[in-house]
Amino acid sequence: MGSSSELFKVQTLAEAIDSLKPYVLSFYQRAEKIPLAESLGRILTQDIPATCVLPHFRKSTMDGMAVRAADTFGASESMPALIECRGEIRMGEAPSKPLEQGTGLLMPTGGMLPEGADAVVMVERLEHFGETLYGVTKAVAPGENLIDIGEDLVEGEIILSEFTRIRAQEMGLLASLGLAYVPVLPRFHVGILSTGDEIIPPEQEPLPGQSRDINGYTLLGQALASGADARYYGIVKDDLAELRKMLAQMLKENDVVLLSGGSSVGLRDLSAQLIGELGEPGLLFHGLALKPGKPTIGGVVDGKLIFGLPGHPASAMVVFDTLVRPLLDGSLLNPQVDPLPKGTLSQNLYSGSGREEFVRVRLIPKGEGWQVEPVRGKSGLIRTMVLADAIVHIPLDTEGIEAGKEVSFRLLR
Numbered sequence: 570m571g572s573s574s575e576l577f578k579v580q581t582l583a584e585a586i587d588s589l590k591p592y593v594l595s596f597y598q599r600a601e602k603i604p605l606a607e608s609l610g611r612i613l614t615q616d617i618p619a620t621c622v623l624p625h626f627r628k629s630t631m632d633g634m635a636v637r638a639a640d641t642f643g644a645s646e647s648m649p650a651l652i653e654c655r656g657e658i659r660m661g662e663a664p665s666k667p668l669e670q671g672t673g674l675l676m677p678t679g680g681m682l683p684e685g686a687d688a689v690v691m692v693e694r695l696e697h698f699g700e701t702l703y704g705v706t707k708a709v710a711p712g713e714n715l716i717d718i719g720e721d722l723v724e725g726e727i728i729l730s731e732f733t734r735i736r737a738q739e740m741g742l743l744a745s746l747g748l749a750y751v752p753v754l755p756r757f758h759v760g761i762l763s764t765g766d767e768i769i770p771p772e773q774e775p776l777p778g779q780s781r782d783i784n785g786y787t788l789l790g791q792a793l794a795s796g797a798d799a800r801y802y803g804i805v806k807d808d809l810a811e812l813r814k815m816l817a818q819m820l821k822e823n824d825v826v827l828l829s830g831g832s833s834v835g836l837r838d839l840s841a842q843l844i845g846e847l848g849e850p851g852l853l854f855h856g857l858a859l860k861p862g863k864p865t866i867g868g869v870v871d872g873k874l875i876f877g878l879p880g881h882p883a884s885a886m887v888v889f890d891t892l893v894r895p896l897l898d899g900s901l902l903n904p905q906v907d908p909l910p911k912g913t914l915s916q917n918l919y920s921g922s923g924r925e926e927f928v929r930v931r932l933i934p935k936g937e938g939w940q941v942e943p944v945r946g947k948s949g950l951i952r953t954m955v956l957a958d959a960i961v962h963i964p965l966d967t968e969g970i971e972a973g974k975e976v977s978f979r980l981l982r
């Protein structure tokens with residue numbers, strides 16, 4: 570234990586992320602094209618220009634009659650404007666000739682307006698006087714009840730930027746552009762392993778001194794929620810040979826390997842030693858100026874990323890969220906991928922640790938916004954994470970945040 574302080578050559582979170590960036594970027598080169606129907610939650614790897622005008626025809630937004638707006642000016646219930654109906658436009662069909670002055674064409678919502686028409690009168694404002702004669706009981710303004718050509722999209726403009734996360738509305742937009750396949754970041758394959766002589770599977774009854782595996786499941790959930798293809802590899806005892814064998818297999822089968830436990834300075838600190846041995850460049854950092862999460866380990870073995878996360882369940886989750894998630898979900902390159910909502914802090918938050926802090930908080934509805942209330946409790950308590958709705962960041966160079974201040978938070982989903 571005498572050499573423990575040398576092991577902890579503490580780096581900042583930003584330095585750790587920078588050291589991993591080149592390896593993550595090389596992974597991002599493996600962009601793939603996937604069917605649009607499977608693209609929800611994936612990250613675009615290209616700017617998407619509008620390749621067509623939308624809509625490409627003038628479209629009615631009401632069931633009614635296409636008219637020249639000027640023909641309806643001054644119309645009222647007591648003095649309707651008289652319009653001669655020249656027939657009906659069907660859905661999906663183009664009108665055959667322009668609309669003449671004083672005439673109208675009946676049309677459905679979504680139908681194409683004829684040349685010459687510049688507004689639609691809704692059926693509720695039409696009176697049928699017989700034969701082809703209709704009365705308009707309320708004037709329409711030019712442009713009323715229609716969507717103009719290019720009102721949605723103008724050809725050539727960049728409509729989605731690189732590293733946008735595809736939501737339902739982006740899927741719809743991509744469909745409207747005719748993109749049946751979309752270029753996205755690849756999904757990381759993530760392998761998760763829990764370590765420790767005392768850790769047992771959930772289905773076993775713990776003897777004194779034993780604990781059921783929590784981190785295997787929290788990390789699996791977080792990796793899946795970040796869009797990764799994640800797999801849980803179980804539990805390995807504090808045994809160098811066993812751990813080496815398992816890590817070699819996991820590195821073969823995954824892009825990212827997550828270990829938890831055994832990251833600190835105890836006798837059983839095997840992970841850092843092994844990461845150094847398994848391949849190049851090996852260990853990149855051991856110890857971060859982070860609270861919780863000081864004993865975090867990070868390394869790269871032959872292009873694969875490997876992390877040793879702290880054993881304490883809340884620490885492992887917070888470190889995943891701040892260090893690992895941004896690599897998996899593309900927010901490393903586009904921090905705007907998830908805009909941070911804001912709320913008002915209910916109590917002073919002190920930060921005298923000399924470390925960057927991530928504080929678990931509850932969100933309490935207050936007026937139209939949120940009151941942000943710190944969840945107290947040690948990082949060894951899983952319940953603190955269950956009570957928490959979000960995480961608030963206190964940067965390295967501040968002493969804390971005063972009660973009543975507005976703070977940004979990241980939702981824990």
Ligand SMILES: Nc1nc2c(c(=O)[nH]1)N[C@H]1C(S)=C(S)[C@@H](COP(=O)(O)OP(=O)(O)OC[C@H]3O[C@@H](n4cnc5c(N)ncnc54)[C@H](O)[C@@H]3O)O[C@H]1N2
Pocket residue numbers: 763764765767768780781782783784785829830831832833834835861862863864878879880881882884948949
């Ligand atoms: N002398 C020092 N001791 C510790 C330091 C330090 O700097 N000096 N750092 C502390 C901090 S901070 C943390 S966090 C922990 C991290 O410990 P390890 O990553 O080495 O993890 P373990 O010692 O194996 O376990 C700690 C704790 O967490 C429980 N654990 C581990 N894995 C799981 C799991 N999969 N599911 C549920 N619980 C788990 C384990 O049983 C221990 O109770 O070190 C401090 N010590």
Ligand code: MOO
Pocket residue numbers: 859860861862863864879881884885948949
């Ligand atoms: O980092 Mo330990 O992670 O403070 O509990």
